[in-house]
Amino acid sequence: MSGAIDDWLDQLREGVADAATNEQFQQWLDVVSRFHEYSTQNQLLIALQRPEATRVAGFNTWRNEFDRTVQKGEQAIWIWAPIMAKQCPACGNSPSYCERSVCEGTEIPTDEWERGVVAFKPVPVFDVSQTEGEPLPEVDMAARGDASALHPALEAVAQERGYDYSLVAEAEWSHGSAKGVCAPMSDPPVIEVLDHENTADLARTAIHEFAHAELHAERSDDEPSTTEVEAEAVAYVVAQHVGLDASTSALYVTAWSDEAVETIDERLQRIQRTARELIEAVRSHVTLEEEEEPASSR
Numbered sequence: 001m002s003g004a005i006d007d008w009l010d011q012l013r014e015g016v017a018d019a020a021t022n023e024q025f026q027q028w029l030d031v032v033s034r035f036h037e038y039s040t041q042n043q044l045l046i047a048l049q050r051p052e053a054t055r056v057a058g059f060n061t062w063r064n065e066f067d068r069t070v071q072k073g074e075q076a077i078w079i080w081a082p083i084m085a086k087q088c089p090a091c092g093n094s095p096s097y098c099e100r101s102v103c104e105g106t107e108i109p110t111d112e113w114e115r116g117v118v119a120f121k122p123v124p125v126f127d128v129s130q131t132e133g134e135p136l137p138e139v140d141m142a143a144r145g146d147a148s149a150l151h152p153a154l155e156a157v158a159q160e161r162g163y164d165y166s167l168v169a170e171a172e173w174s175h176g177s178a179k180g181v182c183a184p185m186s187d188p189p190v191i192e193v194l195d196h197e198n199t200a201d202l203a204r205t206a207i208h209e210f211a212h213a214e215l216h217a218e219r220s221d222d223e224p225s226t227t228e229v230e231a232e233a234v235a236y237v238v239a240q241h242v243g244l245d246a247s248t249s250a251l252y253v254t255a256w257s258d259e260a261v262e263t264i265d266e267r268l269q270r271i272q273r274t275a276r277e278l279i280e281a282v283r284s285h286v287t288l289e290e291e292e293e294p295a296s297s298r
Contacts, residue, residue, distance in 0.1 A: 005272050008240045012233060013261050015250025025251060027137050042079040046125075047174070049077045053127040054177035055136070062126065068133030076124030083121055086113040094118045141252050144245040147203035153285035154206050160281065162188045163213055165206075167195040180205040182212040189213035200244045207278060208235040214274050228256040229263045230271055237275035242282065 019025050046053050062068045085094040091103040095110050158165035173194050175181050180193040191209045211234035216227050232252045239246035
């Protein structure tokens with residue numbers, strides 16, 4: 001099996017390289033890169049005010065960068081934005097506040113102070129669904145194939161491993177455009193997957209979240225781009241093994257990491273081990289059409 005996993009990871013690397021040279025995909029990445037990465041606090045504020053939000057930006061950003069306008073009557077989503085100013089090296093405050101405080105100041109002249117975050121202010125943003133205008137480029141990243149027979153097996157694996165795993169109907173989904181979410185550090189790990197008709201994509205998403213639960217329960221300091229690359233590499237390998245078309249994983253990985261190939265290489269053993277364990281767990285609950293080791297490993 002290890003030979004097959006190596007082959008599949010090689011295929012994923014090739015797919016990432018192909019995606020990186022695809023002009024349409026690069027246009028989509030360019031748009032994605034212009035949306036700000038929000039803090040956990042702001043993500044929570046957005047979820048509380050508009051759970052279905054997918055991409056948010058300010059009024060002028062929508063108008064000037066994306067040729068879209070906020071529709072009349074739309075209610076803003078309020079988040080916290082940093083206020084940037086020169087900071088006192090001693091107390092970290094702005095010059096005016098430093099002068100009024102008990103700070104004894106510093107010998108460094110104020111014109112040499114560096115700029116930094118001195119406070120926060122509430123600002124309005126709007127979700128793309130609240131705007132109209134030029135369409136944003138989209139890329140279909142869904143897996144393909146019939147995975148209906150896998151669902152009972154995945155539920156059994158989740159039960160064996162102690163995951164709090166559930167499929168959530170679209171009407172009850174509260175995680176925006178995400179197809180699945182995982183809280184790997186919860187006890188037990190909580191996994192929710194959006195229930196939809198594409199069984200292959202649903203299965204790939206579930207495996208991706210299972211990989212988070214396996215890999216990231218004790219690694220809270222890892223960057224999201226790193227954890228996503230690892231989880232999607234595992235999902236790609238397992239999907240390949242069960243006969244699903246998950247070639248769009250290359251697009252997912254490229255979207256999450258500027259150095260995706262290197263990231264995969266550095267963590268190859270972890271990805272291999274986790275993929276192998278999940279494959280064996282799934283196989284213990286379902287009989288795949290092809291019981292022999294895939295030809296790519298021979």
